[in-house]
Amino acid sequence: MKMPVLLSLLAAASLLSSCDSTPRERQEVVERETQKLDTLAERAADKLRVAGRRAARFDSVSRVRNRQPLDPAAEQAFSNELLGSYSAIGSLTPATIEPAFVQFMQQVRARRKQWSQRDWDYATAISRQLNAQFRAVRLDIKGRDELHIRALQTEFTALETSRDVKDLGEAVKQP
Structure with a gap:
């Protein structure tokens, strides 16, 4: 299991086991966990964006090379x-x-x-x-x-x- 999912499950388990908390406290925990997941998703999207740019650059260089006639x-x-x-x-x-x-x-x-x-x-x-x-x-x-x-x-x-x-x-x- 991946770490972010595991953390979310642990947070959810702590919510279920803590019947002494108020709905507002549980809401705050959920918001914090949601922010963590959003941050992880943003990092992954940034990595994909960078990889996409590099792949496009590679493709561009390949096209330029292919247009050059062979000696x-x-x-x-x-x-x-x-x-x-x-x-x-x-x-x-x-x-x-x-x-x-x-x-x-x-x-x-x-x-x-x-x-x-x-x-x-x-x-x-x-x-x-x-x-x-x-x-x-x-x-x-x-x-x-x-x-x-x-x-x-x-x-x-x-x-x-x-x-x-x-x-x-x-x-x-x-x-």
Whole structure:
């Protein structure tokens, strides 16, 4: 049980057990307890207001970052790092698309903890290119490989979202 509720219950119990008090005395006790609860509610509202402002600031910074175009040279370098020999995404075939996704996700898993939000932007751009190539060759991919690719796509989205949630949580906690 939370402390304010416990205090209120104790106050109410003392009112019930004190039959010797007058209605005015009981009214004063109730007013004091109500003021305490109001103060606690105001503090909680202030904390929520601050957290809301910080979340809005985080969202604003994210929108500004997302509007900035990615550097093509940096994107190509990132693609080379994450995809290795599969970095020519447009030339991936039904036979090479699944190994390209596997390579991509192995590198994402290995590097994700050190990445900034901007690094995630580059990884997301590469993921979109892989997904576009996947759609282009999908009808010629074996069902088993397609299911594996879909699972890897889902994992990437989950990792990216968890990073966003973590960063938002840190932004809301910051003073």
